[in-house]
Amino acid sequence: MTALLQISGLRKRFGAREVLQGLDLAVEPGEIVGLLGPNGCGKSTTLNIVSGLLQADAGQVLIAGQPVSARSAALVGYCPQDSALYRDLLPAENLDFFVRLYGLPAAQRKTRVDELMQRFGLLPHAATRAGRLSSGWQQRLSLAVALVHAPPVLILDEPTSAVDVEARRLLWTLIASLRESGTTILLTSHLLAEAERLCSRVALMQGGRIVAIDSVAGLQARVPAQAVVELQTAHEPATLQRAAELGWAVRRYGGRLCCLLPQAASLREVVQALDGAGVTAVSVLPVTLEHAYLELLGADGAA
Amino acid sequence: MTGPSFSIVGPDRIHTLTLLLQQTLAVTRRLLLEQWRQGRGLIFWAVFPALMMLLFGLVYAHNASMRAGLDAAAAGILMGAALFFSCLGGTVAIVAAERERRTLRRLLVSPLLPAAYFLGVVVAQTLLAALQVVVLGVIAYAIGARYHGSVALGVAIVVLSVFAYVGMGFYFGARFAKRSEEVVVALSAFGVPLLVLGGTFFPLELMPQAMQTVARFDPILHMNQALKGVAAYGLGVAELRTELALLVAFCGVALVLGVRSYGQLLAAEHGT
Secondary structure, eight states: OOOSEEEEEEEEEETTEEEEEEEEEEEOTTOEEEEEOSTTSSHHHHHHHHTTSSOOSEEEEEETTEEOSGGGGGGEEEEOSSOOOOTTSOHHHHHHHHHHHTTOOHHHHHHHHHHHHHHTTOGGGTTSOGGGSOHHHHHHHHHHHHTTTOOSEEEEESTTTTSOHHHHHHHHHHHHHHHHTTOEEEEEOSOHHHHHHHOSEEEEEETTEEEEEEOHHHHHHTSSOSEEEEEEESOHHHHHHHHHHHTOEEEEETTEEEEEESSOOOHHHHHHHTTTTTEEEEEEEOOOHHHHHHHHTTSSOBO | OOOOTTSSOSTTTSOHHHHHHHHHHHHHHHHHHHHHHHTHHHHHHHHHHHHHHHHHHHHHHHOGGGGGGHHHHHHHIIIIIIIIIIIIIHHHHHHHHHHHTTHHHHHHHTTOOHHHHHHHHHHHHHHHHHHHHHHHHHHHHHTTOOOOSOHHHHHHHHHHHHHHHHHHHHHHHHHTOOSHHHHHHHIIIIIHHHHHHTTSSSOGGGSOHHHHHHHTTOHHHHHHHHHHHHHHHOOOTTTTHHHHHHHHHHHHHHHHHHHHHHHHHHHHHHHO
16 A cells, blocks of 8 residues: 655754654555654654644655655645644634634635534534634644644644543544544644553654654564563562562563563462562563563663 | 535635635634624724823824924824734734634635635734724814825735735734733733834924934834825825835835744644
8 A cells, every 4th residue: 555644754854853764654545654653753753744734854754755845835734733723713713713814715615614613512602702712622633734734644632632531532533533523633642541541553763863663563573471460579589589680571561560471461470479579569461561661661671 | 524616625626725715714714703703802893092182182182383294193193002912913814813812723624725814814803903993083183183195005005914914923823912901911022112103192203313223113103204295294105105115115025034933933834
């Protein structure tokens, strides 16, 4: 399949710091690809270049075969982290303003606005100014604004970082439905659960490059373990020695002491194996995207 | 999403001029709608010149020797106080708010032509200025002031002044006002002294000679004198050619500065 969004050799420098160091990425039609990585790894810079907000120093971004430029505005929808709406306007008025900017003929404007109001469930809030909507509804409206011109590629910059848990889940459902209707999405997030829930593929970024890109399951499979044991210990040397004897690799994921189990094991088996090694609390977990993230980005390294 | 018929819209498909017109009207419509929704803001733009005119009218009516100055006062209040704050201050506030609430970035991703945004603000401010002219004119007439010159020339001076103020508004908004709160402070710090020096509140002749010399470098003085010349003394193009030439020159400089600053602001936003 031909990539709808093709990024090749993208480089960007801010002063002495090279934020993007030859980034390559191909996104196929209908995919949701998530860019994950620590702050400063180049996620937002990538999105800004793809959306035309920023010019790359080198490399190329092609959307539907066209290089990104002012002319490609119709190909990209951009939904910023903060909702960026006209607070005194009603939801339909915000949509109408942007529909007009895209040059839709007058006869079709109202139909398009009505369609978006309906699709994004905004009708019950039709009489509420954008600034008085809850953050979740504002973000929902912001998403609708990004789609006024039905772009084939949608850019979402941390789409749910500013909303509560309930609103986040509703937004996830909405974003998933966009994928089902064929919109190709490139998003950044700090929420691994968001990537797990939404993304067809996840690109892990570090130092301006993609370190690994795969489906969530594919990334999890790169962790050399069938299960992860998270534990607390009163006597760490004894615990580490026992883990070594058992052939379990040890990591510190987010400051937590973890053992990678080469075979699946029950909690009872793990407790028995660690008996007398100073362990005070233990839990056995399936391998998650968080484990893959920490393992592949080397965020913590071996203990 | 189901792709409507406009999924690919660009200069190749729609004539640039048509798009420019449509976008200009969209920006104007949005700004006026925001003003309307803010309600109090719109009322304040009307109340401000109305109150100024009433107060000045009372002062002039109370002093028989100054009654002749009433006609000129109306022109001065319109040019110096009303249009200055609404067109210059309003434009600075628009640019600052667009940047502050991050909608500017959203606009940058859209196909909005920079010229359409600029023109949209100019048209919106011209319409607000028209509202102020009507309110102020009615009150001025009611308290005895009369308009003596060519209406067309008066309108031309007001329109040129609006363009100049909007141009300066873009310049200050793009260069200096990063946040809405800074707008009021900046206007108070730099604007009010320029208004005083420009003869808005009392005639140039009352100022000391040195101050009069400095005032001649204040563009507001020439805007004031041009409109006062037409409105209060019935002067024509020939008599006002110096003031009009200065007004046209100031308008040109302000627009160039405004457009360039706006361009630089967009470039800076592109780079962030």
